[in-house]
Amino acid sequence: MGAMLYFETLTLKVVVQWTATLFTFVAFLAGIHSAHKIVKQGNTHEVSLVPYLSFFVGAVVWLKYGTLIHDPTIILVNIVGLCFQTVYIFIYYIYSLQKHFIYKQFAFAAAVVVPTLVYAKYLASSLAKATQVVGLVGCMLSLCSYCSPLATLRTVLKNKSTDSMSFPLVAVNFLVALQWALYGYLLKDKNILIPNTLGCAIAGVQVLLFVVYPPWKSKTHHAPLHGPVIKT
Numbered sequence: 208m209g210a211m212l213y214f215e216t217l218t219l220k221v222v223v224q225w226t227a228t229l230f231t232f233v234a235f236l237a238g239i240h241s242a243h244k245i246v247k248q249g250n251t252h253e254v255s256l257v258p259y260l261s262f263f264v265g266a267v268v269w270l271k272y273g274t275l276i277h278d279p280t281i282i283l284v285n286i287v288g289l290c291f292q293t294v295y296i297f298i299y300y301i302y303s304l305q306k307h308f309i310y311k312q313f314a315f316a317a318a319v320v321v322p323t324l325v326y327a328k329y330l331a332s333s334l335a336k337a338t339q340v341v342g343l344v345g346c347m348l349s350l351c352s353y354c355s356p357l358a359t360l361r362t363v364l365k366n367k368s369t370d371s372m373s374f375p376l377v378a379v380n381f382l383v384a385l386q387w388a389l390y391g392y393l394l395k396d397k398n399i400l401i402p403n404t405l406g407c408a409i410a411g412v413q414v415l416l417f418v419v420y421p422p423w424k425s426k427t428h429h430a431p432l433h434g435p436v437i438k439t
Contacts, residue, residue: 224280224390228280228284230382231383231387234380235287237375237376237379238259238291241258245299251299251304256312260296261352261355262288263293264320265348266292268345270286272342275341323340327341349403349406353380353410357409363420364420366420368423372413374417378414380406384406384410385403387399
């Protein structure tokens with residue numbers, strides 16, 4: 208009985224690993240829309256670097272976390288995420304007319320990443336301590352990413368329409384958070400479980416907004432907001 212339960216849990220873990228990886232890869236593709244817009248118009252007007260940079264920072268931290276706990280799924284997902292975000296950031300940099308502003312954002316990102324990596328590599332008194340701190344930073348970054356779409360909540364409630372939101376983006380966010388929350392539960396890893404459970408709840412609220420305030424019932428029309436989605 209115990210062996211059967213272990214096998215079923217292991218099988219479920221493998222399935223969740225693949226589905227979480229797949230949905231996260233799909234989420235990475237969301238940035239293509241904004242990148243294409245930048246190239247097409249020849250500048251970065253009305254496109255923010257923040258989503259790309261926040262995902263890059265998150266991927267660096269979660270990649271470190273994956274190496275600390277020796278998890279190949281987390282490592283793979285965040286290596287691919289880094290590749291996507293690096294391309295997006297490079298395109299943004301090439302077409303931006305305000306390089307000085309980009310440098311300031313790079314400096315802010317470095318202020319988060321560098322101390323975290325230095326602490327984990329050289330200052331932590333043990334592997335457990337390094338894992339705890341890196342996981343905590345990853346949690347905070349994930350929660351910030353999941354909460355960012357709520358910036359449009361006031362507009363949605365005011366216009367009683369979800370025109371200012373992208374349903375595919377919200378749906379993918381929900382599925383990504385759900386898969387990683389389940390993965391965190393199977394690993395018994397609170398650093399993965401907690402932020403993604405909260406992220407799933409936040410994305411679920413956004414999905415409900417589309418039911419309560421369908422985009423075709425708007426008072427005024429707003430172009431949907433597009434951008435990269437959260438990973439682990």
